[in-house]
Amino acid sequence: MxxxxxxxxxxxxxxxxxxxxxxxxxxxxxxxxxxxxxxxPLRNNELLxxxxxxxxxxxTQTLRDLERNGLVLRTDRRSVPPHVxxxxxxxxxxxxxxxxxxxxxAEAHHRDxxxxxxxxxxxxxx
Amino acid sequence: MxxxxxxxxxxxxxxxxxxxxxxxxxxxxxxxxxxxxxxxPLRNNELLxxxxxxxxxxxTQTLRDLERNGLVLRTDRRSVPPHVxxxxxxxxxxxxxxxxxxxxxAEAHHRDxxxxxxxxxxxxxx
DNA sequence: CAGGATCCAGTGGGATACTG
DNA sequence: CAGTATCCCACTGGATCCTG
Numbered sequence: 001m002x003x004x005x006x007x008x009x010x011x012x013x014x015x016x017x018x019x020x021x022x023x024x025x026x027x028x029x030x031x032x033x034x035x036x037x038x039x040x041p042l043r044n045n046e047l048l049x050x051x052x053x054x055x056x057x058x059x060t061q062t063l064r065d066l067e068r069n070g071l072v073l074r075t076d077r078r079s080v081p082p083h084v085x086x087x088x089x090x091x092x093x094x095x096x097x098x099x100x101x102x103x104x105x106a107e108a109h110h111r112d113x114x115x116x117x118x119x120x121x122x123x124x125x126x
Numbered sequence: 127m128x129x130x131x132x133x134x135x136x137x138x139x140x141x142x143x144x145x146x147x148x149x150x151x152x153x154x155x156x157x158x159x160x161x162x163x164x165x166x167p168l169r170n171n172e173l174l175x176x177x178x179x180x181x182x183x184x185x186t187q188t189l190r191d192l193e194r195n196g197l198v199l200r201t202d203r204r205s206v207p208p209h210v211x212x213x214x215x216x217x218x219x220x221x222x223x224x225x226x227x228x229x230x231x232a233e234a235h236h237r238d239x240x241x242x243x244x245x246x247x248x249x250x251x252x
Numbered sequence: 253c254a255g256g257a258t259c260c261a262g263t264g265g266g267a268t269a270c271t272g
Numbered sequence: 273c274a275g276t277a278t279c280c281c282a283c284t285g286g287a288t289c290c291t292g
Contacts, residue, residue, distance in 0.1 A: 011229045012158065014179030021236040022229065026154035027264090032138065044274050053140030055266060060275065070242025082272085082273045091238045095231045101224035103137045103148065110147040112217045116196025153284095170254050181286060186255065208253045208292085 024069055029054060029062040031099055034071065034088070038096040041075070041087035071095065150195055155180060155188040157225055160214070163198065164222040167213035197221065 010018045025034070032051050036042065042050070047059055063086060066072040071092035077083035088096055136144045151160070158177050162168065168176070173185055189212060192198040197218035203209035214222055 011232055012162070012177055017236040017240060018229075018232040019178070021232040021239050022157065023154050024239070025228070025232075026152070026157045028149050028152035031148065031152045036138070051138055052145070056275075057267090058265060061265090068243055068246040069239040070246075071239075076274095080272095080273095082275080084274060091235050091242070094235075095228070098224055098227035098231055101227065102151070102221070103144075105221045105224055106137055106144040106147040106151075109217050109220075110143040113147050113150070113195040113197075114143060116217070117194055120194040120196075155285095182255075183287090184285060187285090202254095206253095206292095208255085210254060 021069075024065065025071075025095060025099075027062075029058050030066065031102065033059070033062055033066065034092060034096045035099045035103055037072065037086060037088045037092075038100060041085040043083065043085055047086070066092065147195075150191065151197075151221060151225075153188075155184050156192065157228065159185070159188055159192065160197065160218060160222045161225045161229055163212060163214045164219075164226060167201070167211040169209065169211055173212065192218065 010016045011022050013019060025031070029051075032054070033047065036047060036050050044059065047063075048054065048056065051059070063072060063074070067074050067086075070089055073087045073089050075085045075087065077085070136142045137148050139145060151157070155177075158180070159173065162173060162176050170185065173189075174180065174182065177185070189198060189200070193200050193212075196215055199213045199215050201211045201213065203211070
């Protein structure tokens with residue numbers, strides 16, 4: 001044992017189901033939507049406002065994909081005006097924990113990245 | 127406090143540096159390459175073999191991007207035949223931990239996803 | 253071995269307009 | 273409010289060939 005217990009291996013196989021699962025969530029919108037739902041269900045408009053830069057199209061599209069694969073539960077209150085809530089399922093929740101960690105990493109290191117980029121670009125000019 | 131201590135918020139701002147950092151790593155190849163390097167440095171060909179389905183082009187391109195932003199360190203042994211090694215930096219390593227967790231989630235739940243998909247597709251036909 | 257260069261099909265994703 | 277539908281372009285990324 002090195003650091004964690006069970007290292008993933010199957011995801012490295014391009015034809016495996018676990019690789020397909022990984023590719024499903026390996027995009028920036030999923031990486032933002034899933035953590036956004038961690039503190040409780042949110043409505044369409046709430047997600048639109050919380051996640052800066054996302055379009056209605058991509059929100060719906062990603063949400064549908066996540067719902068189809070059972071990561072997100074969609075609840076239609078069937079009222080007027082419409083009221084639809086999106087919540088994490090028991091399958092989606094553990095993923096949100098991992099994604100929150102990614103978000104924290106970004107918050108913690110974005111300055112390091114900027115510095116490295118400047119150094120790299122300077123090196124590759126002189 | 128709910129589950130973790132510091133929830134990321136800045137990543138939700140489309141213009142923030144942390145969002146840019148997140149978008150840098152929010153793609154499937156980064157999500158595979160970074161964890162692949164967790165057990166020690168690897169060479170170009172070793173990565174090509176380990177990560178099924180990746181092309182030489184995407185490997186080089188993603189590696190360059192990660193190197194430029196300081197997540198990956200490139201070491202050229204300057205020998206004949208060529209010998210180049212890629213390793214995680216101190217900035218990249220914590221990210222690899224989070225990404226390994228994502229991989230583990232995929233390994234653990236890919237069957238759930240397949241089941242949910244079947245149910246969803248059946249529901250949306252009848 | 254490690255890669256750069258080029259060509260090109262596929263698609264991710266924005267803008268806009270419409271609906272129940 | 274919570275979507276759907278259409279147009280359309282920029283970029284992703286594979287295939288192929290070439291180099292030190």
